[in-house]
Amino acid sequence: MNDLVRIGLGGGCHWCTEAVFQSLKGVKKVDQGYISASNDTDTFFEGVIVHFNPEIINLEILIEIHLKTHQSAKNHSLRSRYLSAIYAFDKLQYAEAKNKLKRLSEQSLDFITQVHFLGEFKASREQITNYYKTDPERPFCKKYIVPKLELIQNDFVNYIK
Template identity: 65%
Template sequence: MNKIQKIGVGGGCHWCTEAVFQFLKGVERVEQGYISTSIEPEQFYEGVIVHFDPGIIDLETLIRIHLQTHQSKKNHSLRSRYLSAVYTFTKEQFSEAENILDRLSRENIDFITEVFYFGKFRESREQIRNYYRKDPQRPFCKRYIDPKLKIIQDDFVNYLK
């Protein structure tokens, strides 16, 4: 039996990111909130912490899904709020995530997504956690989250719960 691991990711609205990872096999829990890097512990960005079973879904697959479900290729005016990042908890995880991003960049596209050591976490208030699951018919869900879930259905169907 594999030990549950965790990784932080961010890049877009945490409502969207939370929903994407909640639909994946092997993901035990998703914590929605605000994450800082170890470099800037007082600067927080929207993100989630994904608790996953690496025997069911590995780090590379999680990173691939993350890169395809947010704007990971370009900067935009809200980057100060939505850092395109993978937040790691160990030296081994940091190295693995960097290697995955380097390899994927060489394969096709240069991502702006960076790897950081996890700093701190502040959980979102209860009212906005599980945003999609509480009411998937909301206009925000239809406009922004459904297209991301469609990407998973099209490109990662074997990983859907």
């Protein structure tokens, strides 16, 4: 088995993003928190670090799921808090993410998602981590997280735990 690989993802509320990636086979851990890009380590956005086994789920599938589970094609008033981004840990990952976005854009899908090298990560306080797992009956979970989980259950059924 390969060692786990990490990728940073941001786009929407980190509670939603955390729940989506926790539901996938091959994802061993999801760190919820705030991420900065290497070119601007003073500005942080909500995001997650996904620790995954590439023998079970590859980066390309993770990126597709990420793009489909947040508003990756349009701006909105909360972009200053929720940057649509992929945060790479190395040059190979960066190139793979850029290539995946380019291929999807050629299919007439227009993404605003940016690819950056990860700068810093600050973990969320423990009281708000595992938000969906600790109480899926919360109104926020039902309104925002459940529809995202239903989407991936339909479109990525082979990757659901």
